[in-house]
Amino acid sequence: xxxxxxxxxxxxxxxxxxxxxxxxxxxxxxxxxxxxxxxxxxxxxxxxxxxxxxxxxxxxxxxxxxxxxxxxxxxxxxxxxxxxxxxxxxxxxxxxxxxxxxxxxxxxxxxxxxxxxxxxxxxxxxxxxxxxxxxxxxxxxxxxxxxxxxxxxxxxxxxxxxxxxxxxxxxxxxxxxxxxxxxxxxxxxxxxxxxxxxxxxxxxxxxxxxxxxxxxxxxxxxxxxxxxxxxxxxxxxxxxxxxxxxxxxxxxxxxxxxxxxxxxxxxxxxxxxxxxxxxxxxxxxxxxxxxxxxxxxxxxxxxxxxxxxxxxxxxxxxxxxxxxxxxxxxxxxxxxxxxxxxxxxxxxxxxxxxxxxxxxxxxxxxxxxxxxxxxxxxxxxxxxxxxxxxxxxxxxxxxxxxxxxxxxxxxxxxxxxxxxxxxxxxxxxxxx
Amino acid sequence: xxxxxxxxxxxxxxxxxxxxxxxxxxxxxxxxxxxxxxxxxxxxxxxxxxxxxxxxxxxxxxxxxxxxxxxxxxxxxxxxxxxxxxxxxxxxxxxxxxxxxxxxxxxxxxxxxxxxxxxxxxxxxxxxxxxxxxxxxxxxxxxxxxxxxxxxxxxxxxxxxxxxxxxxxxxxxxxxxxxxxxxxxxxxxxxxxxxxxxxxxxxxxxxxxxxxxxxxxxxxxxxxxxxxxxxxxxxxxxxxxxxxxxxxxxxxxxxxxxxxxxxxxxxxxxxxxxxxxxxxxxxxxxxxxxxxxxxxxxxxxxxxxxxxxxxxxxxxxxxxxxxxxxxxxxxxxxxxxxxxxxxxxxxxxxxxxxxxxxxxxxxxxxxxxxxxxxxxxxxxxxxxxxxxxxxxxxxxxxxxxxxxxxxxxxxxxxxxxxxxxxxxxxxxxxxx
Numbered sequence: 001x002x003x004x005x006x007x008x009x010x011x012x013x014x015x016x017x018x019x020x021x022x023x024x025x026x027x028x029x030x031x032x033x034x035x036x037x038x039x040x041x042x043x044x045x046x047x048x049x050x051x052x053x054x055x056x057x058x059x060x061x062x063x064x065x066x067x068x069x070x071x072x073x074x075x076x077x078x079x080x081x082x083x084x085x086x087x088x089x090x091x092x093x094x095x096x097x098x099x100x101x102x103x104x105x106x107x108x109x110x111x112x113x114x115x116x117x118x119x120x121x122x123x124x125x126x127x128x129x130x131x132x133x134x135x136x137x138x139x140x141x142x143x144x145x146x147x148x149x150x151x152x153x154x155x156x157x158x159x160x161x162x163x164x165x166x167x168x169x170x171x172x173x174x175x176x177x178x179x180x181x182x183x184x185x186x187x188x189x190x191x192x193x194x195x196x197x198x199x200x201x202x203x204x205x206x207x208x209x210x211x212x213x214x215x216x217x218x219x220x221x222x223x224x225x226x227x228x229x230x231x232x233x234x235x236x237x238x239x240x241x242x243x244x245x246x247x248x249x250x251x252x253x254x255x256x257x258x259x260x261x262x263x264x265x266x267x268x269x270x271x272x273x274x275x276x277x278x279x280x281x282x283x284x285x286x287x288x289x290x291x292x293x294x295x296x297x298x299x300x301x302x303x304x305x306x307x308x309x310x311x312x313x314x315x316x317x318x319x320x321x322x323x324x325x326x327x328x329x330x331x332x333x334x335x336x337x338x339x340x341x342x343x344x345x346x347x348x349x350x351x352x353x354x355x356x357x358x359x360x361x362x363x364x365x366x367x368x369x370x371x372x373x374x375x376x377x378x379x380x381x382x383x384x385x386x387x388x389x390x391x392x393x394x395x396x397x398x399x400x401x402x403x404x405x406x407x408x409x410x411x412x413x414x415x416x417x418x419x420x421x422x423x424x425x426x427x428x429x430x431x432x
Numbered sequence: 433x434x435x436x437x438x439x440x441x442x443x444x445x446x447x448x449x450x451x452x453x454x455x456x457x458x459x460x461x462x463x464x465x466x467x468x469x470x471x472x473x474x475x476x477x478x479x480x481x482x483x484x485x486x487x488x489x490x491x492x493x494x495x496x497x498x499x500x501x502x503x504x505x506x507x508x509x510x511x512x513x514x515x516x517x518x519x520x521x522x523x524x525x526x527x528x529x530x531x532x533x534x535x536x537x538x539x540x541x542x543x544x545x546x547x548x549x550x551x552x553x554x555x556x557x558x559x560x561x562x563x564x565x566x567x568x569x570x571x572x573x574x575x576x577x578x579x580x581x582x583x584x585x586x587x588x589x590x591x592x593x594x595x596x597x598x599x600x601x602x603x604x605x606x607x608x609x610x611x612x613x614x615x616x617x618x619x620x621x622x623x624x625x626x627x628x629x630x631x632x633x634x635x636x637x638x639x640x641x642x643x644x645x646x647x648x649x650x651x652x653x654x655x656x657x658x659x660x661x662x663x664x665x666x667x668x669x670x671x672x673x674x675x676x677x678x679x680x681x682x683x684x685x686x687x688x689x690x691x692x693x694x695x696x697x698x699x700x701x702x703x704x705x706x707x708x709x710x711x712x713x714x715x716x717x718x719x720x721x722x723x724x725x726x727x728x729x730x731x732x733x734x735x736x737x738x739x740x741x742x743x744x745x746x747x748x749x750x751x752x753x754x755x756x757x758x759x760x761x762x763x764x765x766x767x768x769x770x771x772x773x774x775x776x777x778x779x780x781x782x783x784x785x786x787x788x789x790x791x792x793x794x795x796x797x798x799x800x801x802x803x804x805x806x807x808x809x810x811x812x813x814x815x816x817x818x819x820x821x822x823x824x825x826x827x828x829x830x831x832x833x834x835x836x837x838x839x840x841x842x843x844x845x846x847x848x849x850x851x852x853x854x855x856x857x858x859x860x861x862x863x864x
Contacts, residue, residue: 141573141577145572145573146740148453150457271708276708290743292730295730297705299724302724307722309580309723320752321757327466
């Protein structure tokens with residue numbers, strides 16, 4: 001059987017999984033590729049580090065030139081995290097004539113345009129299925145399988161760490177700190193979880209999906225984002241009482257005025273597929289004008305789900321499918337963006353609001369009055385009897401009907417200025 | 433922009449949808465294909481029939497030679513149902529050098545091997561995403577996106593008509609006949625719904641998926657199958673009381689002894705994704721050894737979801753991706769089947785049993801004794817107080833623990849021979 005030489009740069013968790021699939025299950029890749037994918041070389045930074053896989057004698061080195069200098073290696077799995085040296089390594093690989101497969105979404109979200117331009121100039125390709133939603137093949141589904149559609153919206157849970165924490169908070173009543181500690185203990189959150197819980201990771205993935213689905217050339221930093229790190233378990237409890245769950249959603253929705261894009265904790269109706277995504281799973285709901293609603297659910301991270309996506313990309317690359325897709329998609333090309341971002345102030349939707357208010361007559365009327373003056377009408381309200389004692393502060397929860405973001409922000413400022421309202425007002429979007 | 437000529441044979445519901453996507457949304461296909469897909473010719477059997485789409489002057493005919501005789505037409509959407517003349521039309525298309533895209537699962541399930549062999553001999557390709565699960569791109573996902581995995585199981589709802597009827601029975605308490613009539617009224621069931629409700633359609637689709645996922649060369653007639661046409665709404669009610677829904681499931685599961693394959697109404701735990709698939713939707717749950725569980729949900733039929741799959745295949749075909757996939761997959765090739773079917777008698781699982789029994793002392797002990805003698809243990813039982821009156825016959829519902837199919841069938845025969853048991857015993861599988 002024909003043999004195509006491939007290589008790996010970076011032998012962390014995902015890299016080891018990829019090596020294992022190539023070495024131990026070569027029959028499988030051969031069956032789908034019609035040739036053997038031969039792991040010729042693995043390059044790491046630190047040779048002394050203990051590894052999670054057994055490599056054949058002599059293929060591990062710390063010298064990238066072992067790959068860039070070998071013209072027989074045609075495709076390389078680039079599994080180095082972060083921005084540098086990840087970026088320079090990718091440039092060296094492309095310049096030495098390699099097609100590259102990567103799982104590094106931060107690198108693509110930050111340097112996608114220049115790297116894709118470079119690959120195009122050099123007649124090479126970059127495949128990146130593993131960069132978004134791990135084991136869910138969402139890149140291939142959007143860019144190939146649903147290509148007859150105008151995608152109308154994407155609604156997705158793209159960060160397993162955040163979803164694991166939210167599930168703990170929702171199902172066990174744990175507060176954010178306790179749920180985060182549990183996620184760290186279980187290996188679902190890193191020692192420094194900032195990028196996962198503050199929405200950065202989700203925004204980077206959304207930027208990639210928005211580019212693919214809508215031709216939107218948006219930098220992830222320009223996507224309005226809010227993480228779960230400020231969430232109070234009180235709001236998950238009220239949400240549950242109202243028949244909702246809170247999820248960290250990435251939303252991209254097309255309207256006549258442009259594209260709505262944001263990442264934020266969101267109330268999702270209990271019983272709907274997105275609301276029922278639990279633990280470290282990811283999910284993507286795509287609406288296309290021909291296909292209707294399609295829903296994908298799977299593990300968004302982890303060694304083998306991510307390695308599964310990387311090896312599928314390696315197969316697509318060596319058989320030549322990636323080159324065709326890469327050429328026709330013109331990813332991050334210099335062509336005009338097909339769609340512009342909408343002004344967030346004009347975007348409308350429903351909201352969940354919680355105010356800490358004094359327990360005295362007239363408060364409800366002051367607050368509902370402030371909403372009414374901005375044309376915001378109320379769908380439902382929860383106000384409890386206060387605990388014993390005078391001058392108590394009680395939570396007042398309001399679910400609004402649809403209103404624009406601009407009107408809502410103004411009304412919230414008005415309300416926060418009222419004497420009866422204490423600090424700590426909360427606003428969470430609702431996605432119907 | 434480069435222009436590739438394509439054609440359609442058959443202008444029924446799906447054909448009209450495909451024509452509309454090609455004619456009205458050419459910019460979209462051009463963007464993904466890097467060239468215009470130019471609809472050059474449409475061939476139908478009966479020119480007089482009213483059509484659901486406006487075609488440009490002069491492209492409609494009833495002469496297949498307008499396509500086979502035009503060497504500039506490279507890819508053809510074959511949207512003719514049934515076996516003949518669908519088979520001969522496909523042969524003519526392949527022999528005249530066309531790559532073919534089809535939605536006809538019956539044709540592939542029946543004549544797949546010879547048609548695929550012919551295409552290979554002639555250096556042509558057949559794409560068939562639309563033949564299974566309509567708008568869910570399950571063919572591409574199994575054959576490309578999950579190609580690094582050994583697929584361990586497929587569990588799927590593949591017939592929208594049956595699922596619509598089951599949803600009506602479950603949610604409205606309608607009996608089978610009333611639910612079928614409603615499905616016909618709503619356009620979800622044909623005037624003659626036999627192939628949908630007796631499991632034939634599902635078995636044909638399962639045969640295609642089992643071939644792709646496991647290399648199993650099984651004829652759909654050899655897949656044990658049972659439809660929903662014999663279901664009693666009583667059993668949906670008991671299932672619901674026990675925390676389950678009844679779904680028409682297609683199951684393919686790999687074990688050391690071979691492949692388990694069957695189509696049957698099955699109890700699925702309420703709250704799990706498959707149990708919550710409602711109405712005319714389809715869903716597929718795939719377990720791969722690397723990726724873990726992946727779940728796909730979408731519309732399994734209908735004009736535009738199916739047309740979406742056909743046009744995606746046309747794009748893949750004209751850009752050259754299909755040829756690569758078709759070559760490397762060796763579909764229905766003469767190579768050894770990679771896996772054999774398991775002996776159904778050795779397959780084990782849990783079952784729901786309902787017996788119509790006389791309401792007198794000792795009956796429960798006779799039945800549980802008969803199960804015990806075959807080594808079948810009982811997980812739960814429902815027996816109600818009988819209606820007033822002597823000699824009443826009451827339902828006795830038993831959920832078993834895991835047992836082999838062989839032991840279960842023998843025990844059921846033993847039980848049916850007991851004096852206290854009347855006709856009409858029911859057995860439904862449980863899928864945990």
